[in-house]
Amino acid sequence: xxxxxxxxxxxxxxxxxxxxxxxxxxxxxxxxxxxxxxxxxxxxxxxxxxxxxxxxxxxxxxxxxxxxxxxxxxxxxxxxxxxxxxxxxxxxxxxxxxxxxxxxxxxxxxxxxxxxxxxxxxxxxxxxxxxxxxxxxxxxxxxxxxxxxxxxxxxxxxxxxxxxxxxxxxxxxxxxxxxxxxxxxxxxxxxxxxxxxxxxxxxxxxxxxxx
Numbered sequence: 001x002x003x004x005x006x007x008x009x010x011x012x013x014x015x016x017x018x019x020x021x022x023x024x025x026x027x028x029x030x031x032x033x034x035x036x037x038x039x040x041x042x043x044x045x046x047x048x049x050x051x052x053x054x055x056x057x058x059x060x061x062x063x064x065x066x067x068x069x070x071x072x073x074x075x076x077x078x079x080x081x082x083x084x085x086x087x088x089x090x091x092x093x094x095x096x097x098x099x100x101x102x103x104x105x106x107x108x109x110x111x112x113x114x115x116x117x118x119x120x121x122x123x124x125x126x127x128x129x130x131x132x133x134x135x136x137x138x139x140x141x142x143x144x145x146x147x148x149x150x151x152x153x154x155x156x157x158x159x160x161x162x163x164x165x166x167x168x169x170x171x172x173x174x175x176x177x178x179x180x181x182x183x184x185x186x187x188x189x190x191x192x193x194x195x196x197x198x199x200x201x202x203x204x205x206x207x208x209x210x211x
Contacts, residue, residue, distance in 0.1 A: 002063075003060050003061070003062060003072060004060070004062070004063075004069070005058060005059070005060050006025070006029065006030055006058070006059050006061065007029075007057070007058050007059075008025035008026055008028075008033070008056070008057075008058075008059055009025065009026050009056045009116070009119060009120065009123070010023055010051065010052065010053050010054060010055040011025065011026050011032070011053065011097045012024035012098075012101050013052055013053055015041060016036065019038075019039045019042035019043075020036055020037060020038050021037040021041060021051055022034060022035070022037075023035045023036075023051065023071070025059060026100055026101075026104060026112075026115065026119060027112065027116065028116035028117065029109070029112065029113070030109060030112065031104060031105070031107070031108050031109045031110075031112035032101070032104040032105060032108075033061075033069060033106065034068060034069065034106060035059065035061060035068070035071050036064060036069070037051055037070075037071040038071070040071075047071065047073070048075075048076065049074065049076055051074065053094065054079055054080045054084070054097065054123070055074075055076060055079050056076070056077050056078050056079070056080070056120070057074055057076040057077040058077070059071060059073075059075075060072040080093065080126070082127035083123065083126050088132055088190060089126050089127075089129070089135060091183070091187065092136065092138070092139040092187070092190070093123060094183050094186075095139060095143075095181070095184070095186065095187045096122060096123070096139060096143065097119075099146060099173065099181065100115065100119055102178070102179060102181060103147070103150050103176075103177070111149045111150075114145075115146065115149060118142050118146065119142060119146075121142075122138050122139065122142035125138040126138055126139075132193060132194055133210075133211050135190070136161075136163075136187075136191065136194060136211045137161045139187070140161045140165070140166045140169065140211060143169060144158045144169060147172060150176075152172060152176045153172060157172075160210070161210065161211035162209060162210050162211055163191045163209035163211065164209070166187075166191050166211070167191060170184055197209075198210075
C-alpha cells in the first residue's frame with residue numbers, strides 16, 4: 001500500500017483503545033487529517049517521541065481500514081520546547097491548536113496552506129516572546145486570521161490588538177464554534193491579567209489595554 005508523506009503540526013492527541021492515539025494533524029497541503037498511531041501509548045519509542053499536541057514534523061501515513069489513516073513513521077522537526085516550558089505560552093498555544101482543530105475540516109484543502117503558515121509562524125513567535133502582552137498579541141493575530149480565512153469575520157471587524165478586541169474576538173468565536181472551546185477560559189484569565197496591569201498604571205487610558 002502506498003505511503004503518503006505530509007508535513008504537519010499535531011493539533012490534538014486523544015487516547016484510543018488500550019494503547020493507540022488518534023491524532024489530528026494540520027498539513028499545509030492536505031488540511032486537517034485524522035491519523036491513528038497504533039500502540040503509541042504502550043511503546044513510546046515506536047515513533048521516537050510520545051506524540052503530543054504541538055509536535056511538528058514529517059509524517060508517513062498508510063491507509064488503514066475504512067477512511068482512517070495509520071501513522072507509519074514520524075520524523076520530528078520541533079516540539080516547541082520553549083512554549084512547553086512556560087505556562088503563559090502553553091496556554092496560548094493550546095488555545096490556538098484547539099481553535100484550528102475546531103475551525104478546520106477534514107477533506108477541505110481550501111486555505112490549508114495559509115492556515116498552516118499562520119499557525120506555524122504564531123508558534124515560532126511564541127517561542128521568542130516573554131511579555132504577556134506580546135504573547136497575547138501573537139495569539140490574537142493568529143486567531144483573527146483563522147476566523148477571516150474561515151469567512152466568519154471581515155478585516156474591519158477585527159480591530160487592532162487589544163485586550164477588549166481580543167474579548168470581542170472570543171465572543172465571535174463562541175458564536176460560530178460548533179463545540180465548546182475549553183481553553184477559552186484560560187485565555188480570558190491572561191487577558192484579565194493584562195487589563196489589571198494596565199489599570200494599575202496611572203498613565204493608562206481607561207478601558208484600554210493595547211497588546
